[in-house]
Amino acid sequence: xxxxxxxxxxxxxxxxxxxxxxxxxxxxxxxxxxxxxxxxxxxxxxxxxxxxxxxxxxxxxxxxxxxxxxxxxxxxxxxxxxxxxxxxxxxxxxxxxxxxxxxxxxxxxxxxxxxxxxxxxxxxxxxxxxxxxxxxxxxxxxxxxxxxxxxxxxxxxxxxxxxxxxxxxxxxxxxxxxxxxxxxxxxxxxxxxxxxxxxxxxxxxxxxxxxxxxxxxxxxxxxxxxxxxxxxxxxxxxxxxxxxxxxxxxxxxxxxxxxxxxxxxxxxxxxxxxxxxxxxxxxxxxxxxxxxxxxxxxxxxxxxxxxxxxxxxxxxxxxxxxxxxxxxxxxxxxxxxxxxxxxxxxxxxxxxxxxxxxxxxxxxxxxxxxxxxxxxxxxxxxxxxxxxxxxxxxxxxxxxxxxxxxxxxxxxxxxxxxxxxxxxxxxx
Numbered sequence: 001x002x003x004x005x006x007x008x009x010x011x012x013x014x015x016x017x018x019x020x021x022x023x024x025x026x027x028x029x030x031x032x033x034x035x036x037x038x039x040x041x042x043x044x045x046x047x048x049x050x051x052x053x054x055x056x057x058x059x060x061x062x063x064x065x066x067x068x069x070x071x072x073x074x075x076x077x078x079x080x081x082x083x084x085x086x087x088x089x090x091x092x093x094x095x096x097x098x099x100x101x102x103x104x105x106x107x108x109x110x111x112x113x114x115x116x117x118x119x120x121x122x123x124x125x126x127x128x129x130x131x132x133x134x135x136x137x138x139x140x141x142x143x144x145x146x147x148x149x150x151x152x153x154x155x156x157x158x159x160x161x162x163x164x165x166x167x168x169x170x171x172x173x174x175x176x177x178x179x180x181x182x183x184x185x186x187x188x189x190x191x192x193x194x195x196x197x198x199x200x201x202x203x204x205x206x207x208x209x210x211x212x213x214x215x216x217x218x219x220x221x222x223x224x225x226x227x228x229x230x231x232x233x234x235x236x237x238x239x240x241x242x243x244x245x246x247x248x249x250x251x252x253x254x255x256x257x258x259x260x261x262x263x264x265x266x267x268x269x270x271x272x273x274x275x276x277x278x279x280x281x282x283x284x285x286x287x288x289x290x291x292x293x294x295x296x297x298x299x300x301x302x303x304x305x306x307x308x309x310x311x312x313x314x315x316x317x318x319x320x321x322x323x324x325x326x327x328x329x330x331x332x333x334x335x336x337x338x339x340x341x342x343x344x345x346x347x348x349x350x351x352x353x354x355x356x357x358x359x360x361x362x363x364x365x366x367x368x369x370x371x372x373x374x375x376x377x378x379x380x381x382x383x384x385x386x387x388x389x390x391x392x393x394x395x396x397x398x399x400x401x402x403x404x405x406x407x408x409x410x411x412x413x414x415x416x417x418x419x420x421x422x423x424x425x426x427x428x
Contacts, residue, residue, distance in 0.1 A: 073125020
């Protein structure tokens with residue numbers, strides 16, 4: 001990958017850091033915490049349920065607490081990175097995530113597993129939000145959407161590898177071994193950040209103040225209407241996506257009879273599709289505006305959920321139609337995540353850490369709430385999964401049409417719109 005200098009304009013123009021392959025990979029590793037911590041673990045759900053003598057809903061709760069911790073870590077880590085710089089919080093997050101993985105591996109019951117997943121999530125959240133703020137520091141305009149899509153593609157390797165690796169680990173160990181491997185991934189996070197991520201926020205651009213200033217930054221960010229619209233569009237799209245992550249192992253393994261390895265290969269193949277489509281999305285930015293590509297993904301998501309709804313409610317959840325719906329749903333996210341994220345944060349460049357934190361928290365909350373709801377049917381019903389997906393798609397369209405789209409018109413989107421760099425504060 002060639003080195004591309006950061007744009008010289010934008011909120012953080014004082015930070016000129018080259019975008020290198022090493023930097024992108026290191027940032028992607030920090031953002032790969034959720035897929036590794038969920039996708040690698042998902043093939044073990046039935047085993048955890050049996051070994052800890054618990055229920056499918058409580059096992060789904062381990063996803064919820066992870067994402068709640070992930071959200072809390074971002075809420076704290078984002079504003080701190082605006083005040084203290086990006087690199088330090090990223091390294092601290094890697095340490096906490098590693099310790100959390102070790103604690104999960106040693107948990108003797110479901111309740112301690114739920115609690116230690118919270119710790120693991122906090123560390124991952126601090127590291128992840130700092131990494132996204134680094135990318136916002138060094139890339140602006142359409143370049144931000146392009147590099148975010150590349151990050152999604154690189155990070156997409158995690159869900160491609162994670163379930164296969166998880167199934168492989170389960171063949172030679174048990175679910176606790178999975179968490180020992182995740183603890184090792186925390187060490188990789190720490191080492192990659194130390195080796196490849198420089199400080200990108202100069203001291204003169206840092207915000208002074210403590211907790212009160214952090215709260216003010218978060219309040220200011222959520223009052224920026226276009227930021228709020230695109231942020232919620234992305235988060236609610238992930239709400240629907242999490243239903244697939246949380247419930248597909250039960251639907252495909254217990255209801256349709258796939259083995260753990262067959263499920264892992266299907267899951268990994270879907271992740272590969274998302275990687276390829278994310279790279280395609282990055283190449284298409286410039287020819288098409290990011291919001292157009294995002295809309296294409298939203299339409300495809302709606303079609304995918306309609307296919308799944310027809311299969312579940314009308315045809316008894318046939319395997320082929322269910323797999324087709326899953327493939328369409330995952331592929332569509334390649335055109336939503338990076339574009340919606342970039343369209344949101346470009347309206348709050350002066351508070352990149354806070355903007356990244358709120359975005360991450362909203363996504364984590366949506367995903368955390370979606371997990372136990374979607375997996376409530378266990379291996380007996382796919383209806384809860386489809387209902388979660390339907391709500392996510394409907395709500396994301398509402399947020400786009402009522403918050404994001406009017407702001408695009410106000411900025412003159414037909415004349416270039418979001419491709420032009422907005423003022424740092426953005427319209428509110």
